[in-house]
Amino acid sequence: MSSEIKFRQNLRNRQKKRKFRHNIIITVLLFIIITVFLFCVKSIFPQKDNNDDIEFIFNGYVYPQPPQKSTNILSDLNSNDGIKTAYLTFDDGPNESVTPQVLDILRKYNVKATFFTVGSLIEQNPSVARRIYDEGHLIANHSYSHKYTELYADTQSFMNEIDYTNDIIKSIVCKENYPKIIRFPGGSFEIGSHAEVKKEVKTLLSENGYRYCDWNALTGDAESKSPSSEELMEKIKSTSNGKEDIVILMHDSVSKSITAQTLSQILDYLIGQGYTFDTLDEI
Numbered sequence: 554m555s556s557e558i559k560f561r562q563n564l565r566n567r568q569k570k571r572k573f574r575h576n577i578i579i580t581v582l583l584f585i586i587i588t589v590f591l592f593c594v595k596s597i598f599p600q601k602d603n604n605d606d607i608e609f610i611f612n613g614y615v616y617p618q619p620p621q622k623s624t625n626i627l628s629d630l631n632s633n634d635g636i637k638t639a640y641l642t643f644d645d646g647p648n649e650s651v652t653p654q655v656l657d658i659l660r661k662y663n664v665k666a667t668f669f670t671v672g673s674l675i676e677q678n679p680s681v682a683r684r685i686y687d688e689g690h691l692i693a694n695h696s697y698s699h700k701y702t703e704l705y706a707d708t709q710s711f712m713n714e715i716d717y718t719n720d721i722i723k724s725i726v727c728k729e730n731y732p733k734i735i736r737f738p739g740g741s742f743e744i745g746s747h748a749e750v751k752k753e754v755k756t757l758l759s760e761n762g763y764r765y766c767d768w769n770a771l772t773g774d775a776e777s778k779s780p781s782s783e784e785l786m787e788k789i790k791s792t793s794n795g796k797e798d799i800v801i802l803m804h805d806s807v808s809k810s811i812t813a814q815t816l817s818q819i820l821d822y823l824i825g826q827g828y829t830f831d832t833l834d835e836i
């Protein structure tokens with residue numbers, strides 16, 4: 554009888570010990586699970602460092618967060634890095650007469666530029682548009698009709714022209730993901746009779762992944778009917794003076810052969826001033 558009691562006591566002791574070990578294991582497992590969970594949460598969410606630069610920390614590595622790009626490209630110009638950069642832009646092409654002359658000179662100087670093309674003109678001159686792309690320049694979007702009354706009739710008309718021209722550009726470059734950069738015909742300035750439409754479409758452009766770009770320097774090739782090379786040079790000198798980064802407005806439309814004739818002189822001047830060249834998708 555006493556040995557049976559002893560046996561039962563031993564059995565109870567063993568069961569208690571087993572339960573104790575079981576509880577210890579459960580506690581340790583819970584601790585590991587909670588630690589791993591907290592580490593993952595810390596890895597996923599960004600943390601601010603002392604310099605207020607937002608960084609991502611993942612598995613011990615620190616990655617800088619890519620800067621958010623603005624819809625208005627001009628506001629992202631980095632004009633305080635000590636590097637002088639010129640962004641040449643040519644509006645209102647392509648065509649068979651002036652655009653190839655511009656391309657020949659750019660090739661000679663090994664300089665890349667941005668062409669704000671008109672959709673209806675790409676349809677008329679697809680091989681010239683293709684040459685712009687093949688030679689490493691950026692094809693950007695300058696509406697389909699370039700007719701202010703149609704384009705700025707309302708927000709829907711504007712977006713239809715921009716989207717349609719974007720499709721035409723994609724068919725030329727054969728790329729689904731190509732930079733969606735536009736220039737408002739006449740500029741994005743919210744003045745005059747189209748001010749309200751321009752203001753409203755800026756939100757739509759942003760929502761649809763487009764960025765737009767005006768200019769902060771120009772040759773004035775569209776400011777009078779037949780300007781001289783001297784006038785173009787004077788204008789580029791005065792409007793670029795003292796600026797580290799410049800987006801230069803020029804035109805390669807059929808009536809602007811003066812731009813092609815002066816382009817070598819313009820490039821010589823800018824190179825002499827210490828500028829290097831880039832395309833707008835690099836901003």
Ligand SMILES: [Zn+2]
Nearest residue numbers: 644645738739
């Ligand atoms: Zn234009």
